[in-house]
Amino acid sequence: MRIELKHIVPAPLAGTFSLHPVWDQEIVLQQPEAYSVLAPSGKGKSTLLHLINGTRRDFSGTLLLDGRDSKTFSDKDWAELRAKQVSTVFQDLRLFPQLSAKENIQIQARLGAYLDENTWLGYAEEMGVSALLDKPCGKLSFGQQQRIAILRALVQPFEWLLMDEPFSHLDEENIRIICGILEKELKERQAGLLLSSLGTTYPYPFTQSLLI
Amino acid sequence: MIRKLLLAQQKPLQLFITWLGAFTGFFILLFALQYYLDFDELLNKKNDWLHPEYIVVNKKISILSTFNQEGNAFSEEELQELREFPGVEDIGLFKSNLFKASGTILQNNSSAEQVNLYAELFFEAVPNKFIDVQSDDWDWEEGDELIPIIVPADYLKLYNFGFAPSQKLPQISERTVEAFTFRVYIDSLGRRLSFPGKIVGFSDRLNSILVPQSFLEYANKQFAPHREQLQPSRVVLVVKDPQNPALLSFLEDKAYEANSEQLRNARLNNVLRVMIGLVSAIGLVIIFLAILGWVQYAQLALHRSSYEVKTLIELGYKPGYLFLQYFKWSMLLLGSILAISIALLMLVKSLADEQIMSYGFELSAGLRPEIIPEALLIFISFAAIQSWSLYRGIVQLARPRS
Numbered sequence: 001m002r003i004e005l006k007h008i009v010p011a012p013l014a015g016t017f018s019l020h021p022v023w024d025q026e027i028v029l030q031q032p033e034a035y036s037v038l039a040p041s042g043k044g045k046s047t048l049l050h051l052i053n054g055t056r057r058d059f060s061g062t063l064l065l066d067g068r069d070s071k072t073f074s075d076k077d078w079a080e081l082r083a084k085q086v087s088t089v090f091q092d093l094r095l096f097p098q099l100s101a102k103e104n105i106q107i108q109a110r111l112g113a114y115l116d117e118n119t120w121l122g123y124a125e126e127m128g129v130s131a132l133l134d135k136p137c138g139k140l141s142f143g144q145q146q147r148i149a150i151l152r153a154l155v156q157p158f159e160w161l162l163m164d165e166p167f168s169h170l171d172e173e174n175i176r177i178i179c180g181i182l183e184k185e186l187k188e189r190q191a192g193l194l195l196s197s198l199g200t201t202y203p204y205p206f207t208q209s210l211l212i
Numbered sequence: 213m214i215r216k217l218l219l220a221q222q223k224p225l226q227l228f229i230t231w232l233g234a235f236t237g238f239f240i241l242l243f244a245l246q247y248y249l250d251f252d253e254l255l256n257k258k259n260d261w262l263h264p265e266y267i268v269v270n271k272k273i274s275i276l277s278t279f280n281q282e283g284n285a286f287s288e289e290e291l292q293e294l295r296e297f298p299g300v301e302d303i304g305l306f307k308s309n310l311f312k313a314s315g316t317i318l319q320n321n322s323s324a325e326q327v328n329l330y331a332e333l334f335f336e337a338v339p340n341k342f343i344d345v346q347s348d349d350w351d352w353e354e355g356d357e358l359i360p361i362i363v364p365a366d367y368l369k370l371y372n373f374g375f376a377p378s379q380k381l382p383q384i385s386e387r388t389v390e391a392f393t394f395r396v397y398i399d400s401l402g403r404r405l406s407f408p409g410k411i412v413g414f415s416d417r418l419n420s421i422l423v424p425q426s427f428l429e430y431a432n433k434q435f436a437p438h439r440e441q442l443q444p445s446r447v448v449l450v451v452k453d454p455q456n457p458a459l460l461s462f463l464e465d466k467a468y469e470a471n472s473e474q475l476r477n478a479r480l481n482n483v484l485r486v487m488i489g490l491v492s493a494i495g496l497v498i499i500f501l502a503i504l505g506w507v508q509y510a511q512l513a514l515h516r517s518s519y520e521v522k523t524l525i526e527l528g529y530k531p532g533y534l535f536l537q538y539f540k541w542s543m544l545l546l547g548s549i550l551a552i553s554i555a556l557l558m559l560v561k562s563l564a565d566e567q568i569m570s571y572g573f574e575l576s577a578g579l580r581p582e583i584i585p586e587a588l589l590i591f592i593s594f595a596a597i598q599s600w601s602l603y604r605g606i607v608q609l610a611r612p613r614s
Contacts, residue, residue, distance in 0.1 A: 055526055055612045075531050075610045083528030094523045098220055099213075107213060111528050156528070 001066050001085050001159045001192075003029035003052060008061035010047045022048065022212050024061070029192060031159055034205065037196040039212035045196035046091055048212065049162040052194070053086045054078040083111040087158035089166045093149040097138030101129065101148045104137055105155055114157040114189070124151055126177055143169035150178060154185055161186065163195040167202065179204045214524070215537050221516035230509040231545060234502040238590055239553040240495035242583055246557060248488040249580045265453070266342065266417050268471045269294070269463065270446040285443035290466075294449065299459055302450035304342035306420065307428055309335040310436035312399040315409060317392055333396070335361075336420040337428035342448045345413030352424040358408050359396055362422040365414040373571070386414055400435035418448065419471065503594060507601045510542065514605040521609045531603075531610045538602050543595065550591055554579070 005027045013023060023044070029035065039045045050056035051063055054073060063070040065081070073081070082088070095104050105120065115123075124130040127147045132140055137148060146169055153161060161182070167175045179202060186193055195204070271284050286294075295303050313333040340350070349360045372383045394409035415422065432441065451459065463470050514521065521534055558579060565575050 050612070053526075057612050075525075075607065079525065079528050079530040081528075082526065088526070090526075094526060096217060096520060096523065099217065103213060107217070107524075108527055110213070 001031065002064075003160070003192075004062075004064035004067075005029075005051075006062040006064065008051065008059050008063060010044055010051070010056070011058040011060070012047075013044055014060070020212075022210055029194070031192040032186065032190045033207045034186065034193040035195070036202075036204075036206040036209045037194055037212060038199050038209060039196070040198060043212045045212055046164050048210075049088065049164050049194060049196060052160065053082055053088050053162060055088075084157050085159045087153040087156050087161050089146075089149050089153045089161075089163040091164040091168075093142075093145050095137040095145055095149060095152075098136060100134050101137055101140065101144075102133040104148055105133075105152045108152045109155050112157060113155050115155050120151055120155050123154065123181055126181065127151070127174065128177075141169075143171075143174075146170060147174070147178070154181070158189065158191055160192045160194065163193070165196055165198070167197070167200075176203050214529075214534075215541065217520050217524070218517050218534065218537055219513070219541060220520075222513060226509065226512075227545075230502075230505050231549065233498065233505050234546075234594070235549045235553060237495055237498035237500075237502040238549050238587075239556060240491060241499060241590060242553055242557050242587060243560065244488050244492040244495055245586050246561065246580050246583055248484075248492075249582060250575045251484050251488075254575060265451055266344075267449045267451055268418060268446060269449055269468050270471075272467045272469050274467075284445040286445065286447060287443060291444075291447065294447065297459065297462060299452050299456050300449050301452065302341075304338045304448040304450075305444040306336045306338055306446040306448070307425065307432075307441065307444065308337075309428060310432045310439040310441070313396060314399075315394050315396045317394055334421060335423045335428060336446075337423055337425040338418065338448060339425060342418070342450070343415065343422065344417040345415050347412040349410065349412040350424065352427040352430075354426075354430055356427075358410055359423055359427060360412040361394070361409050362413045362415050362418075363411055364419045364421075365416045366419065368414055389414075398431065398435050405435075420446075499590065503597055506594065506598055510538070510598050510602050511605055514538070514602060514609070518609055521606060525610045531606045535599075535603050535606050538606070539599055542598050542602070546591060546594055546598075550587055554583070554587065557583070 005022070005025070007024050007026065009023050017023065037045050037048060047056060051059060051070075052065075054070065057070075065073075096107070099107070109117075121130065121133075124133060124147075127150075129144055129147045129151070132144055132148075137145055140148065146166060150163075150166055153163070167178070170178070182193070182204065185191075193206075194210075195202070195206075271286070273284065291303065291305070294300060313335060315331055315333045317329045343350070343362065345362050347360070347362075349358075350362070352360060368384070368386065368389065375381065376383050389411050390413075392411065394411070396407045396409040398405045398407070432439075453459075460470070524534060525531060561579065565577070568575055
């Protein structure tokens with residue numbers, strides 16, 4: 001999916017800048033590029049990701065997804081897009097605390113899974129969370145929950161993976177393992193990546209950087 | 213799993229109270245309609261063949277008239293006045309016996325004439341067209357032995373529901389009474405003559421012991437040749453509309469008493485209509501509150517699960533799919549209300565009817581067919597209002613967080 005940002009200014013940022021590398025510019029994001037989105041807090045990293053998956057729609061300018069104006073999308077269109085084209089790891093994860101880790105992943109898989117169960121169970125093993133799968137998510141640490149949320153995002157089919165500060169509570173070893181899995185999965189799917197961070201460098205072969 | 217997630221935040225007690233409210237309203241409305249139709253049929257059944265309608269009129273008994281028998285009789289002028297009153301189509305005069313009569317009931321199969329009950333009797337007669345009993349036996353010609361008799365239906369009710377229970381006697385049906393044989397004694401000129409008598413029917417309309425007019429005329433001439441036929445003290449009017457206010461006020465002005473089953477039924481009908489109307493109104497208010505409560509509960513349930521709904525939508529679930537989960541759940545609850553109220557109505561009806569029938573009312577068994585559309589109507593309004601509210605709520609949650 002081709003993502004075109006045409007003079008987009010998120011409503012909360014209107015009038016707060018004169019010249020900006022992303023906002024109010026014409027930018028095209030292409031598959032299978034991997035973008036590192038870098039910015040300090042409050043500059044709109046999350047906003048950029050939320051614009052693309054439709055969880056924020058308060059902006060001026062035009063967002064074209066595969067050439068189609070996002071303003072014309074219905075709730076059903078957004079649902080289709082989120083289930084098949086754009087997978088997101090939210091900063092606040094948005095897991096269901098009362099369901100087990102496994103159920104959280106299965107709930108996503110019900111919409112159509114790209115990975116079979118054995119594959120993602122293997123990834124869980126690599127990430128060191130396979131023993132936690134039957135525990136309610138609410139009982140897991142934030143770092144453990146981050147890994148479950150990443151697994152959930154990988155299970156579904158996607159053309160773009162949006163990750164909003166996904167490694168904030170993970171140690172270096174875990175980050176290295178996950179980056180390895182991401183690299184493999186994204187290459188296989190020829191998918192694009194938008195990964196936001198506060199400036200930390202991760203062991204991932206990003207092809208582009210977006211400074212916000 | 214999705215439904216488990218969406219409905220995990222329910223409060224069972226709140227849900228039960230909401231359910232109970234809706235159930236109560238639902239049940240009361242079905243109950244009111246059922247019994248309204250039942251009693252409507254009961255009260256109007258008897259009127260079906262009563263077109264035109266009949267009113268029995270007599271003069272009010274006063275202290276003065278107690279001492280003056282003629283005072284209770286209608287004079288020729290008064291009869292003429294009634295006959296000519298607008299709306300009166302026909303008038304039937306009651307003739308009474310001028311001889312002394314008495315009777316006994318005989319045991320059915322006794323060979324000896326064993327007396328069980330003895331009573332002094334009076335007879336009256338009106339032309340056949342005024343009588344509401346249709347019987348092949350209602351006929352008498354000179355030379356016939358058997359005297360057919362019609363007694364008021366109230367007599368039997370009085371016996372069955374008043375006398376018999378208090379004396380621990382068995383209740384008897386109209387059929388049984390019609391199988392009894394009577395012996396009628398007529399005392400005339402120092403002689404006692406005996407005739408077999410038979411009750412051939414029970415009249416709701418005429419509160420009198422009736423014999424065929426041909427018999428009464430013959431017997432009066434035969435057994436009281438020196439007495440003159442008295443002016444009638446009761447007449448039966450055939451009218452188009454027994455509720456006609458002009459007629460009612462005329463009767464009132466003349467101090468005449470009117471007695472008609474239609475008037476009684478009309479009054480009973482009105483009381484019943486008011487009562488059932490009241491019950492229906494209460495049912496409607498409850499249903500209205502129940503719908504409100506139901507909608508609020510649905511919104512609350514949705515609100516409690518708003519995180520789950522929003523998140524599922526952000527994961528790619530369609531709002532319509534989530535709505536369907538809630539819809540199925542609420543249909544299940546509504547369906548249980550529908551099924552249980554109808555089951556309860558059937559139970560209540562079978563129990564209550566037993567009681568009601570012991571008071572002498574014949575209600576038709578089973579639920580009214582009209583109950584089905586009524587139940588469906590309430591069901592559909594509930595479902596529609598709730599679905600609309602739920603769908604709107606979910607679509608609102610589907611909009612982005614800001």
